[in-house]
Amino acid sequence: MQQVKYLLNESDMPTQWYNILPDLPTPMKPPLHPGTGQPVGPEDLAAIFPMNLIEQEVSPDSWISIPEEVLGIYRIWRPSPLYRAVNFEKWLDAPVRVYYKNEGVSPPGSHKPNTAVAQAYYNKQAGTKRITTETGAGQWGSALAFACGFFGIECKVFMVKVSFNQKPYRRLMMQTWGANCVPSPSTETEAGKKILAKDPDCPGSLGIAISEAIEDAVTSGNSKYSLGSVLNHVLLHQTIIGLEAQKQMQLAGEYPDVVIGCAGGGSNFAGLCLPFVKDKIEGKDVRIIGAEPTSCPTMTRGPFAYDFGDTLQTTPLLPMYTLGHDFVPAPIHAGGLRYHAMAPIVSHLVHEKLIEPRAYDNLVTFETGVNWARTEGFIPAPETNHALACVAEIAREAKEEGKEKVILVNWSGHGIIDLMAYDAYFSGKLTDHKLPEEEIQRALAAIKNFPPIE
Amino acid sequence: MQEKTGSNATNPEGIRSVGTVDFDKAIDTLDGLEIRCRKLGHQVSFGYCRKESRSLPCRRTLDCWAPIFPVAMVLQRLISPDEWKACFEAPPPSRIDRIVERIDAAKALQEEK
Numbered sequence: 001m002q003q004v005k006y007l008l009n010e011s012d013m014p015t016q017w018y019n020i021l022p023d024l025p026t027p028m029k030p031p032l033h034p035g036t037g038q039p040v041g042p043e044d045l046a047a048i049f050p051m052n053l054i055e056q057e058v059s060p061d062s063w064i065s066i067p068e069e070v071l072g073i074y075r076i077w078r079p080s081p082l083y084r085a086v087n088f089e090k091w092l093d094a095p096v097r098v099y100y101k102n103e104g105v106s107p108p109g110s111h112k113p114n115t116a117v118a119q120a121y122y123n124k125q126a127g128t129k130r131i132t133t134e135t136g137a138g139q140w141g142s143a144l145a146f147a148c149g150f151f152g153i154e155c156k157v158f159m160v161k162v163s164f165n166q167k168p169y170r171r172l173m174m175q176t177w178g179a180n181c182v183p184s185p186s187t188e189t190e191a192g193k194k195i196l197a198k199d200p201d202c203p204g205s206l207g208i209a210i211s212e213a214i215e216d217a218v219t220s221g222n223s224k225y226s227l228g229s230v231l232n233h234v235l236l237h238q239t240i241i242g243l244e245a246q247k248q249m250q251l252a253g254e255y256p257d258v259v260i261g262c263a264g265g266g267s268n269f270a271g272l273c274l275p276f277v278k279d280k281i282e283g284k285d286v287r288i289i290g291a292e293p294t295s296c297p298t299m300t301r302g303p304f305a306y307d308f309g310d311t312l313q314t315t316p317l318l319p320m321y322t323l324g325h326d327f328v329p330a331p332i333h334a335g336g337l338r339y340h341a342m343a344p345i346v347s348h349l350v351h352e353k354l355i356e357p358r359a360y361d362n363l364v365t366f367e368t369g370v371n372w373a374r375t376e377g378f379i380p381a382p383e384t385n386h387a388l389a390c391v392a393e394i395a396r397e398a399k400e401e402g403k404e405k406v407i408l409v410n411w412s413g414h415g416i417i418d419l420m421a422y423d424a425y426f427s428g429k430l431t432d433h434k435l436p437e438e439e440i441q442r443a444l445a446a447i448k449n450f451p452p453i454e
Numbered sequence: 455m456q457e458k459t460g461s462n463a464t465n466p467e468g469i470r471s472v473g474t475v476d477f478d479k480a481i482d483t484l485d486g487l488e489i490r491c492r493k494l495g496h497q498v499s500f501g502y503c504r505k506e507s508r509s510l511p512c513r514r515t516l517d518c519w520a521p522i523f524p525v526a527m528v529l530q531r532l533i534s535p536d537e538w539k540a541c542f543e544a545p546p547p548s549r550i551d552r553i554v555e556r557i558d559a560a561k562a563l564q565e566e567k
Binding site for chain 2: 031035040048136139162166167190191199203206207208210211214215218219227294361420424
């Protein structure tokens with residue numbers, strides 16, 4: 001009988017998070033304050049983050065104990081199961097054994113509460129009564145709403161208006177868990193009011209929602225702000241994924257040749273891979289791959305534009321785009337590069353060649369996701385499909401090479417609330433290059449003859 | 455859609471009313487196209503992307519839409535060179551930069567109050 005699930009007892013759940021900062025082969029450069037040019041210090045962030053989280057952000061300790069109160073809430077869905085994707089393996093028809101860590105079993109349906117619960121706890125310890133945040137489709141907002149409820153903390157979520165109108169289910173999840181979710185721009189902040197005065201129909205943006213959430217946190221009493229990706233302490237809290245997976249792979253009697261995750265802001269990917277990066281630094285032969293979209297890649301096409309974080313100023317400020325009819329990626333030679341919107345730790349590891357980025361287009365990812373759903377049953381989140389597309393590619397390579405490979409992938413969340421994205425795929429709206437081709441060509445033919453605005 | 459005739463350079467009313475081409479209709483066609491936004495996590499239209507940043511394009515518009523149509527060519531006709539520079543040639547701040555800037559702005563607002 002082929003075992004499918006590898007389960008840990010609750011008593012075997014890791015009791016410490018892993019902090020990679022002290023183990024990095026080369027140290028990360030600190031972010032610089034855009035106004036002063038000096039390294040961002042605790043005092044710069046203290047207005048919106050509690051000091052205990054700021055301390056974690058720069059901690060020199062490799063291991064940080066998970067408080068019992070956090071473990072208690074984690075136990076609702078953790079340890080999350082590790083599955084062997086035996087049916088997907090048959091579809092792949094390649095010499096691979098695929099294991100996936102199912103983070104979709106959390107109440108909000110993704111990996112996000114791993115840090116949301118921790119952040120709510122540390123805020124509670126610091127005396128915070130109220131937490132603000134921003135959200136797009138609502139994955140992060142719903143995770144934070146869920147977490148704040150356990151600690152009696154008021155949660156205010158500024159949800160981008162276009163998302164608020166388009167994604168009612170996560171908004172309702174937030175409300176169900178007791179959060180106050182408002183469309184952004186709102187009339188509740190000066191930033192929002194200013195924008196609405198200019199454009200009452202403004203559909204909002206993540207940038208505006210961040211401004212509102214931060215303004216609210218800074219100007220309201222006993223309030224702090226919370227972020228669900230990018231920051232070091234967020235990635236730290238997510239490492240429980242990889243630490244559990246290491247124990248479960250031992251139960252399966254395997255060690256992965258390839259570790260894969262989808263990389264948006266980097267938190268779920270880092271959560272699975274950082275403990276394996278530690279192994280790699282210590283000499284293990286393991287490939288670690290971050291999968292991202294070909295449209296708008298942050299890692300595979302190199303730094304998005306500029307690096308202001310290079311203290312030596314060795315990175316030239318090169319524009320990535322020209323004013324010509326197409327864009328030209330800038331050649332980048334200097335170290336210490338940062339990738340726009342990607343977690344600095346992940347950017348650093350890419351630069352150190354400890355992590356390999358790959359990019360996949362929408363159609364391939366959804367095609368793989370649908371085949372996953374038809375073989376393994378669980379419907380993946382659209383972001384998770386990027387990681388699955390990478391699994392399929394590695395499997396094809398293994399077949400071509402005639403080599404067996406053990407693949408571990410982070411199944412970062414389910415797609416039940418993202419079925420409209422699947423609808424767009426099934427109805428051909430994601431057929432990027434074919435759908436409106438004729439209309440596009442007609443429009444472009446007309447526009448082409450107009451001169452640029454001068 | 456009709457083909458362009460005549461020289462728009464001589465038209466005092468600007469390019470939107472040049473010749474017989476319905477420029478706005480052409481843009482409407484493109485505005486209706488949809489793509490999955492990796493920032494927001496759902497489908498958005500090109501019409502949203504090109505005005506996302508306080509009526510100017512999202513910084514990622516070129517990257518996201520370039521595989522679908524010559525977006526740079528279209529945007530050059532919709533925004534000025536200065537706006538282009540601000541959108542695509544100015545250094546994009548990192549997330550930390552943005553947060554720190556917003557903290558400072560909020561603190562200043564609080565002091566004003």
